[in-house]
Amino acid sequence: MLQLHSFEFSPIQENTYILYNEHKECIIIDPGCYFEEERNEMLDFITAHQLQPKLLLNTHCHLDHVFGNKFIAETYGLKLHIHELEKPLLEYAPVSGLKYEIPFEKYIGDLLYLKEEEKIQLGEDELKVLFTPGHSPGSISFYCQQQSFVISGDVLFQRSIGRTDLPGGDHATLLKSIQEQLFTLPENTIVYSGHGFKTDIGTEKRLNPFFK
Numbered sequence: 001m002l003q004l005h006s007f008e009f010s011p012i013q014e015n016t017y018i019l020y021n022e023h024k025e026c027i028i029i030d031p032g033c034y035f036e037e038e039r040n041e042m043l044d045f046i047t048a049h050q051l052q053p054k055l056l057l058n059t060h061c062h063l064d065h066v067f068g069n070k071f072i073a074e075t076y077g078l079k080l081h082i083h084e085l086e087k088p089l090l091e092y093a094p095v096s097g098l099k100y101e102i103p104f105e106k107y108i109g110d111l112l113y114l115k116e117e118e119k120i121q122l123g124e125d126e127l128k129v130l131f132t133p134g135h136s137p138g139s140i141s142f143y144c145q146q147q148s149f150v151i152s153g154d155v156l157f158q159r160s161i162g163r164t165d166l167p168g169g170d171h172a173t174l175l176k177s178i179q180e181q182l183f184t185l186p187e188n189t190i191v192y193s194g195h196g197f198k199t200d201i202g203t204e205k206r207l208n209p210f211f212k
């Protein structure tokens, strides 16, 4: 059984997620911790719950989702898992950091590539990789069928969808990803997004203005 904890980090107000099990193993998804106090907040949570970080994952590699990759990887000896199509974005992220005057140090370790439909295991628990491009070329979502939730990155938000005006974004592709990969999940599936509040698939199918 996975427990989920979320933090809201950085001037871009990004949601960082920690999933942890009863064996105190955890997965860190999109560490957006930017300021030192945000990094400390993550460490304090992990220490207080005596967690052992096992996996570092990114839904995609826009700067707000990767600020803390280097710090988490080096602190816990982890390698970064992304979709291969996100590699150029990961490399570009520090450049856009300079452009937006939010500079940061980039992750320089090995990259491990996640594939569509791949299963990620943490103890007895499992996440499935859903390929959900459109907001960015290699955006992926992490679906836990057993506990009916999906971590959707910037693909689907409460009553909104990800922007598609950044390099590699494509509106039609994003709509297709949501229709085919997310709206086909059970309606009670909770959606934990990269920004803002959580929602669920049924509510978004009914009320999301992009699907009227």
Ligand SMILES: [Zn+2]
Binding pocket: 060, 062, 135, 154
């Ligand atoms: Zn994004």
Ligand SMILES: [Zn+2]
Binding pocket: 014, 062, 064, 065, 154, 194, 195
């Ligand atoms: Zn974002």
